[in-house]
Amino acid sequence: MARTRRGNNVDGERESLFWLQFGVLALVILILVAVLWALITVSSLESGAPRTAIERNIRVLESTVAQDPENASAWAQLIRAQTASGDTAAAAKTVERADETLGTRRGPVGIEAARITFVEGDYAVALEEIDAALKIVAEETEAEKKSLAERGIAMDPDYTNEIAARVLKGEILTEMDDAEGAIDAYTEALEFSGRMADVLLARGLLYEEIGRIDEARADFNAALTYVPDYAPVLEALDRIGG
Structure with a gap:
């Protein structure tokens, strides 16, 4: 009987020792994992690894520009992304790099340079x-028209920059309290493409501001044709009695 109790005591001591060793080992592993994670995090921060979706997007656009440095649209997208992130200083430097690389100021880059200032x-x-x-963009559009005609291609040139420049001009004039000028800029943009609900909303709000309610209502209803559940438009129509 004494031997049994002694055996039980030995087994109990061995089990206690096992769990003690297991606990120590687990604690050591947790500490090592924590240290490794901290090292990885510090390394990532020091290496400038992107931490947000905006930073990742900028990194992708930087890579695109590096691979295709003659692509003015890619430069413009990078500049706009940097401006949207709030880093206008970096955006301005990218404008300088774009001009140096392209050898001249190109339309898309010019638009984004104006956006930085705005x-x-x-x-x-x-x-x-x-x-x-806008003058540069007009020249580029004309050159593209000529190129398409010479190649016998019956299609319109890309009016993306024509539209973007006029929309930005409308935004600038709106901030300068020039409602009529802003309306003219938005109208010109809509002549290239009338399917822009956001531009129709912007022009409609200006019409409303200067008391041209019928024209405002027409713009708001036109915007709903393209985005039926556009909340700001629905609110505007409710306000003026659509």
Whole structure:
């Protein structure tokens, strides 16, 4: 009987020792994992790894520009992404890099240069810059038309930059309290493509602001044709009695 109790005691001591060793080992493993995670995190931060969707997008666009440095649209997308992130200083530097790489100011880059100035609040200079960009864009559109005609291609040129420049001009003039000028800019943009619900909303709000309610209502209803559940438009129609 004594031997049995002694055996039980030995077994109990062995089991206690096992769990003690297991607990120590588990604690060591947890500490090592925590240290490794901290090292990885610090390394990522120091290496400038992207931490947000915006940073990842900028990194992708930087890679696109590196692979295709003659692509003015890619440069413009990168500049716009940097501006949208709030880093207008980086965006301005990218404008300089784009001009140096492309050898001249291109339309898409000019539009984004004006956007930087607009975001920074210098509306008068932004207006001058967007007007200069519009001239460049017009020349590029004309060159594309000529190229298509020479190749016997019966299609319209890409009016993306024509539209973007006029929409930005409308936004600038709106901030400058020039409702009529902004309406004209939005109208020109809509002549290239009338299916832009956001532009129709913007012009409609300006019409409403200056008391041209019938035209405002027409723009709001047109916007709903393309985006039937567009909340700001529905609110505007409710406000003016649509």
